[in-house]
Amino acid sequence: MCYNLSIKFEGDIMKKRILSGMRPTGRLHLGHYFGTLQNWVKLQDSYDCYFEIADVQALTDNYDNPEKVKNNVREVTIDYLSAGIDPKKSTIFIQSMIPEIAELTVFYSNLVTVSRLYRNPTVKTEAKQKKELFGNDGESITYGFLGYPVSQAADITAFKGEVIPVGEDQLPLIEQCREIVRKFNHIYGETLIEPNALLSENKRIKGLDGNKMSKSLNNAIYLSDSKEEITKKIMGATTDPKKLRKDDPADPEVCMVYSYHKLVNPNVEKVCSECKEGCRGCVACKKELIAAMEEYLKPIQEKHKYYEEHPEVVDKILQEGTAKAREEAKKVTNEVKENMLINYFN
Ligand code: TRP
Ligand code: SF4
Helix, strand or coil, rough: HHHHHHHHCCCHHHCCCEEEECCCCCCEEHHHHHHHHHHHHCCCCCCCEEEEEEHHHHCCCCCCCCHHHHHHHHHHHHHHHHHCCCCCCCCEEEEHHCHHHHHHHHHHHHHHHHHHHCHHHHHHHHHHCCCCHCCCCCCCHHHHHHHHHHHHHHHHHHHCCCCCCCHHHHHHHHHHHHHHHHHHHHHHHCCCCCCCCEECCCCCEEECCCCCCCCCCCCCCCCCCCHHHHHHHHHHCCCCCCCCCCCCCCCHCCCCCHHHHHCCCCHCCCCHHHHHHHCHHHHHHHHHHHHHHHHHHHHHHHHHHHHHHHHHHHHHHHHHHHHHCCCCCHHHHHHHHHHCCCCCCC
């Protein structure tokens, strides 16, 4: 009895479980950092966090480029770690190394109709964006791509993830997961947990040109960019186009340089008032931003350098995280199979 009590009060058991992940398709930029990673870092003290490197999901639209996915597994892990994900607090794992996720995907696929998947707004939007992969009419959409919401439901439920911190674009996937869970529990008995999305503060980070920051638009500042790259990018960032001379008053709200000052510069109010008053030139303003950005990114970049120079440490974190995650996924999968009456000889 006493023994049970002591287990019950162990830290992690009291904490709710978080599950989230990213596709390893490229290095992470400020959009990922301010939009997602910073939020994850905050959450890791109050939740039992599992952060996935979703390589199987990345392959759904990169199946013809396995090297890209492979190379980015370590890159993204280093970005997670540099941003402040602490492997002592959080579990980082590789999706493809948890075969139970693939097993659950197969079981759940009976609970979802093809038309429901076609209607999923996230699938729809992404299919449109991938015309070159799937053609205009969507006829050539792959089974794997269409079914990735099912696989994402397996990611979440394999760990009994209760709280899913995601951006707005992911809400239809969480909703679809909730439907699968309800249907599963209805047919096979109470087994899975219905997750709730936790919307990250809607910080949409704009790129250097004013569009949404993204790799494909070539307008991003990466966490791993060198000082020279950051300098070049900021010097070329879009400012208020109406400001023609150094001492013209301008509108900081339409200036990308100002939008980054807001994120990284403690003296942002001065930037704003001087810009409006016309007593600040854009070149000097950009130089100040470069210095502030450098200062802000310093601890991230120092960690980045350390992990890059110590790939064995990164591998160990991934291996240990994946082993721990797998134990969790096995427990849930056993319960699932038992309730689906496919646990023979047990
Ligand atoms: N679909 C997510 C994205 O593209 C990544 C992801 C994979 C995920 N598995 C997940 C997010 C589970 C939340 C929960 O960003
Ligand atoms: Fe932007 Fe600074 Fe120029 Fe104002 S002074 S337009 S904030 S770069």
